[in-house]
Amino acid sequence: MTEGVRTRIAPAPSGSIHVGNARTALYNWLFARHHGGTFVLRVEDTDRKRATDEAYGAVLEDLRWLGLDWDEGPEVGGDLGPYRQSERLERYRSATSDLVERGAAYPCYCTPEELDERRKLAQAAGRPQGYDRQCRELSGEHRASYEADGRTHVVRFKVPDGRTVVFGDVVRGEISTQTSQIQDFVLMRSDGSPMYMLATTVDDALMNITHIIRGEDLISATPRQLLLREAMAVAGVPVFAHLPLLVDDRGKPLSKRWGDVAVSAYRDQGYLPEAMVNYLALLGWSYDDKTNIFSLDELVEHFGLERVARNPAAFDVNKLEWLNGHYIRQMTPEALAEALVPFCAAAGFEAGDDRGRAVLRDVSPLLVERLKRLDEAPPMVRFLFEDVSPDAKAATTIDGRADYLVEAAVRLEGLEKWATAAIEDALRTLAAERELKSKQAFQPIRAAVTGTLISPPLFESLEILGQQETVKRLRRAAA
Numbered sequence: 001m002t003e004g005v006r007t008r009i010a011p012a013p014s015g016s017i018h019v020g021n022a023r024t025a026l027y028n029w030l031f032a033r034h035h036g037g038t039f040v041l042r043v044e045d046t047d048r049k050r051a052t053d054e055a056y057g058a059v060l061e062d063l064r065w066l067g068l069d070w071d072e073g074p075e076v077g078g079d080l081g082p083y084r085q086s087e088r089l090e091r092y093r094s095a096t097s098d099l100v101e102r103g104a105a106y107p108c109y110c111t112p113e114e115l116d117e118r119r120k121l122a123q124a125a126g127r128p129q130g131y132d133r134q135c136r137e138l139s140g141e142h143r144a145s146y147e148a149d150g151r152t153h154v155v156r157f158k159v160p161d162g163r164t165v166v167f168g169d170v171v172r173g174e175i176s177t178q179t180s181q182i183q184d185f186v187l188m189r190s191d192g193s194p195m196y197m198l199a200t201t202v203d204d205a206l207m208n209i210t211h212i213i214r215g216e217d218l219i220s221a222t223p224r225q226l227l228l229r230e231a232m233a234v235a236g237v238p239v240f241a242h243l244p245l246l247v248d249d250r251g252k253p254l255s256k257r258w259g260d261v262a263v264s265a266y267r268d269q270g271y272l273p274e275a276m277v278n279y280l281a282l283l284g285w286s287y288d289d290k291t292n293i294f295s296l297d298e299l300v301e302h303f304g305l306e307r308v309a310r311n312p313a314a315f316d317v318n319k320l321e322w323l324n325g326h327y328i329r330q331m332t333p334e335a336l337a338e339a340l341v342p343f344c345a346a347a348g349f350e351a352g353d354d355r356g357r358a359v360l361r362d363v364s365p366l367l368v369e370r371l372k373r374l375d376e377a378p379p380m381v382r383f384l385f386e387d388v389s390p391d392a393k394a395a396t397t398i399d400g401r402a403d404y405l406v407e408a409a410v411r412l413e414g415l416e417k418w419a420t421a422a423i424e425d426a427l428r429t430l431a432a433e434r435e436l437k438s439k440q441a442f443q444p445i446r447a448a449v450t451g452t453l454i455s456p457p458l459f460e461s462l463e464i465l466g467q468q469e470t471v472k473r474l475r476r477a478a479a
Contacts, residue, residue, distance in 0.1 A: 005037025006210045009063075009070075010200060012044045013055035016264035017062040019315065020215060020246045020254060023280040027243060028213045029068045030281070030303040037210075041073030042203055043084045046193050051086070062263045066273050067296060072207075080207045085199050092194035095202045095232060096155050096187055104231035105187055107153040108135040109146040130183035131156070152190040157197075157228065159184050165223035170241040170305045172216075177223040185224060201225045205234040213305070216242040241305045244284045247312045254315055266320075270343060270374025275324040283313035293326065321372040328371050333364040340364075340377050347378035349385045359384050362464045366456035380455050384465055388451030390477065397447040402478040404434065408445055409474035418467040424459040448477030 007028040011021055032039040043059065045051035060074065072078030082088060099105035108131075110118075115131070122129045136158060138146075146153070163179040187198040194202075204212065204225075219242050226237065246254045254261050260269075266276060278294050286309070287294070287302045294302070328336065337360035344351035344360075351360055363381055371377055382388060390398055398405070411426045431441030446458050449470055455461055462470050 004210065005032055005035040006040060006208055007032045007037065007213060008040040008042050008204070008207065008209050009068075010042040010044050010203075011059050012047060012050065013052065013059045014047070014050040015055050016058050016262035018254070018261050019263060019266070019280065020261075022062065022066060022263050022276075023246065023283055024214055024243060025063060025068055026066065026277060026280050027285070027303075027305075027308075028211075030299055031211060031213060031305065032071075033300045034303050038071045039068075040078070040080075040207060040209070041070035041076075041083060042207070043074060044196070044199065045084055045086045046089070046199060048193070056084075058264065062267075065267055066263070066277055085194070085203065088199075088203065089192070089194070091206065092188070092199055092202055093192065096194075096198065099157070099187070099231055100155065102231065103158070105155050105157050106136060106138070107143065108156045108184075108186075109138075109143075109151045109153045110134055111151075131185075133184055136184060154186045154190050155188040156184040157187050157224070157231070159224075159227065163227075165226055167222055167226060167237065167240055169219075170239060171244075171308050171310060172219075172242060175219065175222070177220075179223075179227070182224060182227075197221060197224055197228065201228045202232075204238065205229060205232065209238055211239045211241065213241045214243065216245055218242065241308065244309055245312045246283060246315050248315060251312065251314070253312075268346075268375070270371075270376065271320065271324050272327045272339075272374075275320065275327045278327075279320045279323050283315065284309050292323070325372045328374070329368045331364075331368070333361045336364040336368065337361040339374055340381075343374050344378050344381070344385070346375075347382065349378070349382060351381075351385060356385065359464065363456055363461070366460050370456070379452065383450040383452075383455065384461075387473075390447050390451050394447030394450075394452050397443050397453065398477050401444045405444060405448055405474050405478035409471045409478070412462075412467065412474070413471045415467065418463060420459045420463045423462050427459070445474065449473045 009021075009025040009028050011017055011025075017025070029039050031037070041060075041063065043056060045056060056074075063070070070076055072080065073083045085092075096105060100107070118132055118134070119129050122132070135153075135156070159179050159182045161179060164176055165179065166174060166176040168174050185197060186195050188194055203209075222240060222242075229237070248254055260266060263276070267273075274296070277296060277299070278292075281294060281299050281303070282292065285303070285307050287307065331339070337357050340360050341352045341357065344356070350356060360381070363384060367377055367380065370380070408427065408430060411430055412423065415422050415426060427442065427445065431438070434441070442458050443453060446455055447453060449462065449465065
């Protein structure tokens with residue numbers, strides 16, 4: 001079913017988007033775009049302890065940075081909004097009341113302490129430890145007694161007995177579950193806020209979502225959602241596709257304990273959105289065995305759920321860095337210079353004025369073959385913006401070379417034309433006269449001028465720095 005495709009991404013705003021959620025968002029976006037459908041952004045912000053306005057803004061920023069625009073959702077609107085669940089509470093309460101009236105749900109007055117005590121008794125007796133349906137068939141008199149005692153209640157769904165729930169999954173084939181394996185689950189908390197299972201089912205129905213593309217960790221939620229849809233008399237069943245989990249290099253699911261799993265962390269390290277999107281697309285999907293580089297338009301053209309794999313996808317930072325280096329090399333000097341401005345500011349020096357941008361444009365062609373991430377550039381170019389002092393390793397290289405540095409300063413000061421070719425000729429001539437190998441000849445000069453042993457190509461760097469400043473730093477280092 002692809003006619004009138006409507007997909008959605010429904011992040012909970014508790015911080016920057018996890019790379020796994022970003023991959024899910026990308027697949028939903030690509031599928032919708034491939035079929036000329038609609039991509040919906042719905043924010044699941046009913047958890048008052050975790051959802052914040054700051055995190056909500058971060059979710060939108062992450063998706064925009066990735067280039068995943070939404071057709072319906074916050075700040076865009078749409079006919080089926082609002083698109084923040086915190087603004088849809090009456091819909092969930094109405095759906096819950098209707099389910100109770102139909103006899104498909106019931107109030108449960110069990111306290112957390114009572115539930116815990118009965119769970120321990122069941123465990124000791126070797127019985128199942130799920131909810132024991134204590135309140136499932138309460139009499140009206142019993143309920144009134146609880147109400148009179150001031151007990152609060154949650155609302156639970158009455159899972160039907162003796163049923164088999166079967167659904168087809170585009171990635172995993174047919175999946176069946178016995179209702180005996182599903183306990184009566186909570187729909188509404190005692191404070192009137194909806195649980196995930198209720199809110200997402202109601203919203204998917206009201207927003208006419210045709211394809212639910214999400215992580216395989218939510219497979220177990222699907223039978224419960226289908227039972228809910230049936231109880232709410234929702235016509236039709238969406239197409240399900242459960243994506244393989246992302247794992248680390250040990251095969252463990254990615255988690256915050258693994259390291260950087262937030263999209264914003266990779267953005268702050270200088271990964272480009274083109275590289276991140278390209279890499280996320282390859283985590284569980286492939287077009288063929290040879291192609292690794294895809295533009296966003298090419299992904300839209302080729303993407304299909306039938307090519308999604310079942311096996312877990314390993315998140316390999318080295319491959320992401322390789323892709324990032326590829327996209328950096330495709331950037332124009334102007335684009336790279338502009339992209340480096342905020343990274344220079346983060347490193348403690350400003351490069352955003354006209355002169356700074358001009359310097360970055362000049363040095364950008366010297367950086368592209370050396371960069372895997374944009375945050376690697378500021379240490380290499382700081383010497384072009386600040387009067388730097390040699391670091392520890394650079395100082396060791398300079399030690400005992402004062403006479404040589406003075407002579408280099410004299411040769412360079414005497415150049416009539418300050419250009420890369422002339423600079424290189426002068427310094428190579430000096431090296432030949434002193435019978436020095438390239439490293440012996442040029443590393444002390446690099447250390448004196450740039451303050452480090454890691455910099456863009458030396459001769460071109462000196463041209464950008466300027467004759468007067470180069471000579472001044474050589475003489476100072478010699479002194």
